[in-house]
Amino acid sequence: MLKWQKQGPAYTAPVQLSEGVSASAVVLGPASNPKALALVVAGADGQASIPFAEATDRLSMADLIQIYCMQERCFGNHGFRPPEGLGA
């Protein structure tokens, strides 16, 4: 399963895109905010952020489930427990 870390206000985890490129999934806020999820890919010119909605078909479904669930745990309003012990 994905290994999450806390970086400031965001939660990040390394993921692999379907074309084999390494990226970071970034969870920044609740599902009501369309910009609260992002994928960051390292390129020759530094890091590039890909809008999440345009990249869902480049992620495995197992990773997608974990990213959405992480968003709900950290920023959702259904009462799921946020993960414990993630370094800031």
Added chain:
Amino acid sequence: MSQHYDIDTLLDEVVTLPSMPTSLEQVTRLMNDPNSSLSDVAKAISADPSISLKTLRLVNSAYYGLGQEVKTVDHAVVLLGGKVVKNLVVSATVFDAIEGSAERFILHTVGCGVAMRSLYKQPALSSALESADEGFVFGLLHEIGRVLLAEYMPKECDEIEALIAGGTPAYLAEREIIGVDHAEIGAKLAERWRLSETIIGALSGQYNIDRCPEQHRVLAAFLQLANFLCEASGYSSEELATAVLEDEALALTGITPDTLPAVLQAFYESRREIDELFSLSA
């Protein structure tokens, strides 16, 4: 190093499968007897105070959402009918069996039941099950084999836990330490309790869809998904979540990236039921 077993040797020499509880046995017999009445079913449940109490608590939980208080097993049976009540009795029996287990394990078990019920809206699952309640029972039973391992093989369970803590999924850790996993043991228990072929098949194949008989693969796939969903949501039976979701299992569920958010939303909305049902075994 621990001894490796095959499932039959393990059950002959180490693990004793509990007999089918009398209340469940009688309900099963009465359900198959065309001359029996719902009143007979209610009497059989009422004869077991622990099961009848848990059955009533389940019926009156928000999970069932009946909107009226049910005070007697007779009333529950009339209101819900025999088939639903049989699922209730199986559920109550599982709650009885996991009583006293670790909080994390109970929450995970209940979470999988609730997840299966929420997934029932998926066409592939609703066409494979008779009711959402049946899905709930499947979810509750999916790790029942671990309860027996903990009881009969505590030393081996310590070794298994150590592997899980290192990131190995429970079923693989069990196979590595004792040669058999909890899915096989759970399926044998379901067989002993004369539960449906469907439950037995799906339990045994839940971690290896390709090893599962074809007619049970869809259910096994949904069990794998419910387990994964619970772990991803923080309802893991271990401190470190290690669930696996096979591509083949996901394909069988028919869920796509476009439909996934709605599937998850249905599960999120049922989260409170996990806490409420947890209290039945805590």
